[in-house]
Amino acid sequence: xxxxxxxxxxxxxxxERPILLKQFQHKIQSGSSVLLSAPRxxxxxxxxxxxxxxxxxxxxxxYLITESVNSRNEFFKRIIHKIxxxxxxxxxxxxxxxxxxxxxxxxxxxxxxxxxxxLDKESTIDYHEEFVxxxxxxxxxxxxxxxxxxxxxxxxxxxxxxxxxxxxVRFLQLNRELRQEPEINRSVRFVxxxxxxxxxxxxxxxxxxxxxxxxxxx
Numbered sequence: 001x002x003x004x005x006x007x008x009x010x011x012x013x014x015x016e017r018p019i020l021l022k023q024f025q026h027k028i029q030s031g032s033s034v035l036l037s038a039p040r041x042x043x044x045x046x047x048x049x050x051x052x053x054x055x056x057x058x059x060x061x062x063y064l065i066t067e068s069v070n071s072r073n074e075f076f077k078r079i080i081h082k083i084x085x086x087x088x089x090x091x092x093x094x095x096x097x098x099x100x101x102x103x104x105x106x107x108x109x110x111x112x113x114x115x116x117x118x119l120d121k122e123s124t125i126d127y128h129e130e131f132v133x134x135x136x137x138x139x140x141x142x143x144x145x146x147x148x149x150x151x152x153x154x155x156x157x158x159x160x161x162x163x164x165x166x167x168x169v170r171f172l173q174l175n176r177e178l179r180q181e182p183e184i185n186r187s188v189r190f191v192x193x194x195x196x197x198x199x200x201x202x203x204x205x206x207x208x209x210x211x212x213x214x215x216x217x218x
Contacts, residue, residue, distance in 0.1 A: 020047065023217060025056060028146055032215035033179045033190040040195040048148045048193065059189075060145045062088055067151035070158035072171045076127035079147060080110065080134060102138050106130075128174055132184070140187045153194030156201050165205055172202065172210040179213060 024047065027034050038044050045065075052061040064082050069075050082088065084107040093100035110130055135145075149155075159168045178184050192198065192214065202208050 015043075017043075017047070020217075021050070024051065027215045027217060028056070028059065028189055028191075030215070031185070031189075033213070034192070035198060035211065035214040035216045036191055036193040037197065037216065037218050038195075044193045044195075045150055048150065048191065051146075052148070058143055060088065060092065060143060061148060062145065063148045063150065065150040066155045068158075069155045070162045072159070072167070072174065073125075073127050075155060075171070076131045077125075079149075080127060080131050082147075083134065083145075084110075096139075096141055096143075099138050099140065103134070106134055106137065132178070135184050135187055138187075144187060144189060146189045146191060148191040148193065150193045151195070152192035153196040153198040153201055156198065157196060160201075160205075169205055169207050169210070172205075172207055176210045176213065 024034070024036075036044055036047070048061075048063050052063050055061065062079075062082050064078055066075055066078060069078060083103060089100050089103060092103070110125065156168055156171065159171055175190070178188070179190060198211060199208065202211050
């Protein structure tokens with residue numbers, strides 16, 4: 001094991017934390033979406049990488065970092081492009097070729113829209129809507145996709161700075177709706193991670209009710 005500072009680690013360099021890992025797995029299996037909070041360089045990202053590497057029966061783990069994202073549309077664009085990625089599609093194809101084929105068909109349509117119009121008009125693609133359609137269209141056959149979003153709280157801060165409080169609240173509302181909608185919830189779980197306290201940011205917006213459904217793991 002190498003002692004690596006400042007970077008997330010994987011494989012043999014991951015320091016096992018069985019109690020924390022078991023808690024993490026239990027919260028996901030209970031049907032919750034999770035708020036994973038800790039200071040920087042404690043190991044949040046490494047824990048998510050480890051969960052992605054070891055897997056868990058019936059669950060597909062997707063990791064992405066959204067530290068630079070500053071809009072709702074870009075956030076959901078990042079997520080659906082992660083689902084389109086071969087890193088996700090390869091294991092999905094082994095389980096269900098039909099589901100993988102559906103994802104590829106939707107990916108082709110979205111990409112065609114993105115290239116057939118000018119880049120400065122790409123916002124005409126509503127990626128939130130595309131994400132909802134994607135999840136509802138695919139027959140996941142009882143499998144669950146766990147979308148692990150690193151630096152989610154920084155994303156909310158970026159939206160506040162660039163678009164204002166109202167846009168940030170709307171962004172939080174859309175995320176809560178996804179977690180609450182039964183047709184989405186039975187197929188998708190979210191894990192939100194961040195070094196900045198999400199609760200503090202949401203409190204400033206007077207919108208703590210928009211994250212009170214999250215199961216916290218500190």
